[in-house]
Amino acid sequence: MTFAIVFGTALALLQNGLMVGAILLSLGLIGILSRRNLIVMFLSAELMLQGISVSLVAWSRYHGDFGGHVLVVFVLSVAACEAAIALVFVLQAFTRTGRLDSTAWQTLREATIDRSIDHEIPSLNASLPNFPRLTPAGRSPTPDDQAATQRDHI
Amino acid sequence: MIPWNTLFPEIANFDFITSGILLAIAVTCLAVSLYLLLPKSGRDSKTAQRLGWLLGLIALGLFIVTGQRLGNIGEEAVFLMVSLVAVVSAAATITCRSPVYAAIWFALCLAGVSGVLLVLGAQFLGVATIVVYAGAILVMFLFVLMLAQPAGLTTSDRITNEPMLSTVAGAVLLGLLSLSIGRLSAEEPLCCRPPSKAAALGGTAVNQRPNESIDLLASDQVARLGGELFGHHLIAVEAVGILLLVALIGSIAILSNGLEGSQTEASSLQEESQT
Known part of the structure; x- marks a missing residue:
């Protein structure tokens, strides 16, 4: 019942693979429930599909047949279809509202649910990353008068 | 201890x-x-x-x-490393404030996942994950991001819907899944054991696996996967091909319909104002 990282047996490899798949699945679930950017929501959905793929391949390795591999091929192609349709919907939503925010569509909520209002938004400075600045390389070039005059004749 | x-x-x-x-x-x-x-x-x-x-x-x-x-050193250490990369970058994907950084973390997560697939013996799928996801899908997402949010962070990226409830839901799911994974044992339980053909036909109960184990790590593994796909699952492959075609036509139809809809809305508004 207790789970420990044990190596060496086929069952342990199956358990480790299933564990990675479960972690990816639950991380994707958290992402799709909580994030508000439409693109990040779809990335989370793809994360859940990745977790499922890892679990299927682990089962396939354990049983020694190609069933899981075949299912993952189908998962890949369905994910490609899903991404195409989803991007079209995201683009349509963006052209209508001008935002990639899923809360922009909260008029579609049920009548019993309250309107979601952002009470306190964290300041922008806290979340902006520190971009690295390039150090100046070499000396600044001096203008070459001769080359400039030659260029006019061409 | x-x-x-x-x-x-x-x-x-x-x-x-x-x-x-x-x-x-x-x-x-x-x-x-x-x-x-x-x-x-x-x-x-x-x-x-x-x-x-x-x-x-x-x-x-x-x-x-x-x-x-x-x-x-074996596959275990490699498995540990690539799965660590996959899990850490998946966590970074969903917690990163900037959606562009989230997409790039997701690309790293895909690299880790394809490493896990390679360790587990799925050579074709490990490569296909990189090609299809990181090469095609992720780049499309990045295109849309660059198109839609050139200014960078918006207020909605700095705040989440119900973070407490969603993390509790994810943690409960993970706990239940890991409980059931830890309970797995080498013995197949009686309820889930597939009945063999002889037992189903009324003969003596022979508890054997229906399929003989194939060596998944053989060198001709990709060719055999192709044989399996186009042999036993040929109709499913055709269906997936039709699905891809329908998705292509559907996305074009939705996009052009939306444009026409907005144009007809605008023209009807003009007609109303003229009359």
């Missing part, structure tokens, strides 16, 4: 430790020698360069020595 070598019997193996230490020494030697050989401002002496070349030669020798022992 449990002694560590009962928990990790593979690591307690002597060959494993020696080859791992030798590999670590080789990598460190290579790094130090490259550092000594690289051009630096300040002290750049001949002796440091000679020391660098010497260390580089030692590193190469150690690599040659460890190369014969690397088989002992």
Whole structure:
């Protein structure tokens, strides 16, 4: 019942693979429930599909047949279809509202649910990353008068 | 407290430790020698360069020595590393404030996942994950992001819907899944054992697996996967092809319909204003 990282047996490899798949699945679930950017929501959905793929391949390795591999091929192609349709919907939503925010569509909520209002938004400075600045390389070039005059004749 | 070598019997193996230490020494030697050989401002002496070349030669020798022992490290250490990469970058994907950074973390997560698939013996799928996801889908997402949010962070990226409830839901799901994974045992339970053909036909109960085990790590694995796909699952492959075509036509139809809809809305508004 207790789970420990044990190596060496086929069952342990199956358990480790299933564990990675479960972690990816639950991380994707958290992402799709909580994030508000439409693109990040779809990335989370793809994360859940990745977790499922890892679990299927682990089962396939354990049983020694190609069933899981075949299912993952189908998962890949369905994910490609899903991404195409989803991007079209995201683009349509963006052209209508001008935002990639899923809360922009909260008029579609049920009548019993309250309107979601952002009470306190964290300041922008806290979340902006520190971009690295390039150090100046070499000396600044001096203008070459001769080359400039030659260029006019061409 | 449990002694560590009962928990990790593979690591307690002597060959494993020696080859791992030798590999670590080789990598460190290579790094130090490259550092000594690289051009630096300040002290750049001949002796440091000679020391660098010497260390580089030692590193190469150690690599040659460890190369014969690397088989002992095995797939477990590789599995641990790639799964760590996948999980950490997946966590970074959903927590990163900037959606562009989230997409790039997702690409790293895909690299980790394809490593896991390779360790688990799915060569074709590991490569296809990189090609299809990181090469096509992720780049499309990045295109849309660049198109839609050129200014960068919006307020909605800095705040989440119900973070407490969603993390509790995810944690409960993960706990339940890991409980059931930990309960797995090598014996198949009676309820889930597939009935063999002989037992189904009324003969004696023979508890055998219906399919004989195939060596998934054989060199012709990709060819056999193709044979399986186009042999047993041919109709499903055709159906997936139709699905892809329908998705293509559907996305074009939705996009052009939306444009026409907005144009007709605008023209009807103009007609109303004229009348």
